[in-house]
Amino acid sequence: MWKRSADRRSFIGGSDARIVMGSDEPALIRLWREKRGEVEPEDLSGNLIVQLGLATEDLNRRWYEATTGQVITDVQKRVRHPALRWMGATLDGRVQGSDAVFEAKFMLPWSFSEEGAAQKYMPQLQHNMWVVAARTAVLSVITGGGKWVEIVAHADPLYQHLIITAERKFWRCVESGEQPQLFGVEPPKPRLEAVRIVDMTSSNAWAEVAGIFARTRSAYLEHEQAKTELKSLMPEDTKEAIGHGVRAKRSKSGAVSFDLLTTMEASHAAV
Numbered sequence: 001m002w003k004r005s006a007d008r009r010s011f012i013g014g015s016d017a018r019i020v021m022g023s024d025e026p027a028l029i030r031l032w033r034e035k036r037g038e039v040e041p042e043d044l045s046g047n048l049i050v051q052l053g054l055a056t057e058d059l060n061r062r063w064y065e066a067t068t069g070q071v072i073t074d075v076q077k078r079v080r081h082p083a084l085r086w087m088g089a090t091l092d093g094r095v096q097g098s099d100a101v102f103e104a105k106f107m108l109p110w111s112f113s114e115e116g117a118a119q120k121y122m123p124q125l126q127h128n129m130w131v132v133a134a135r136t137a138v139l140s141v142i143t144g145g146g147k148w149v150e151i152v153a154h155a156d157p158l159y160q161h162l163i164i165t166a167e168r169k170f171w172r173c174v175e176s177g178e179q180p181q182l183f184g185v186e187p188p189k190p191r192l193e194a195v196r197i198v199d200m201t202s203s204n205a206w207a208e209v210a211g212i213f214a215r216t217r218s219a220y221l222e223h224e225q226a227k228t229e230l231k232s233l234m235p236e237d238t239k240e241a242i243g244h245g246v247r248a249k250r251s252k253s254g255a256v257s258f259d260l261l262t263t264m265e266a267s268h269a270a271v
Contacts, residue, residue: 020167029179049106053105092104105117136153
């Protein structure tokens with residue numbers, strides 16, 4: 001078993017990736033000094049949010065397994081990239097039967113959103129996926145409001161290239177003693193996979209639009225059926241067909257579109 005403080009100085013981990021790709025310069029400088037052995041890692045024993053994350057990690061994993069039916073393996077497994085010696089990860093786990101990386105997090109309810117959570121932890125997820133050559137990652141989030149959310153992220157080659165470039169520059173600074181600079185590139189917005197079912201009963205806007213949808217549904221179906229029948233009535237060698245206030249046009253690709261004629265256009269067509 002590696003000694004945690006000494007071992008963490010020898011590589012860039014997933015949580016480090018968030019700092020390297022972030023916008024907090026003091027945090028970046030502190031991380032650089034930690035990797036160089038100039039300062040001890042920050043004592044987070046008094047940070048309540050961090051401690052809540054640690055305390056709920058086992059619960060998070062068990063809740064994920066019970067809810068999804070999946071099994072988490074390789075809990076707290078430490079791995080290193082096979083080629084990049086300065087790149088490693090301590091995994092919260094792997095989803096058995098797939099290559100997915102599992103990451104458990106605790107977040108405060110009043111600042112929580114799925115997009116915000118994915119954006120915040122995307123550097124860590126992409127970093128860890130790259131280390132173990134995974135194509136997907138699962139972010140399992142428990143909030144202080146008693147909410148659990150599963151967010152699935154996919155490997156993003158462009159984002160991973162940015163991360164590797166930034167981390168390589170940072171590690172060169174660790175080795176040379178040159179103070180690092182913020183990388184300064186906004187990562188692409190995460191692509192989220194929809195995994196939730198949401199009750200919209202309490203939304204007045206949803207109720208209004210849903211009413212319109214229900215009211216116009218039969219008319220829409222009748223409209224689509226009429227278009228199909230008009231197309232079948234249009235001779236195959238016809239470029240344009242006009243009659244009774246409707247014009248059908250055939251494109252070069254063979255697609256037929258329809259539009260309503262104005263009164264003047266209809267009268268000219270009749271002549």
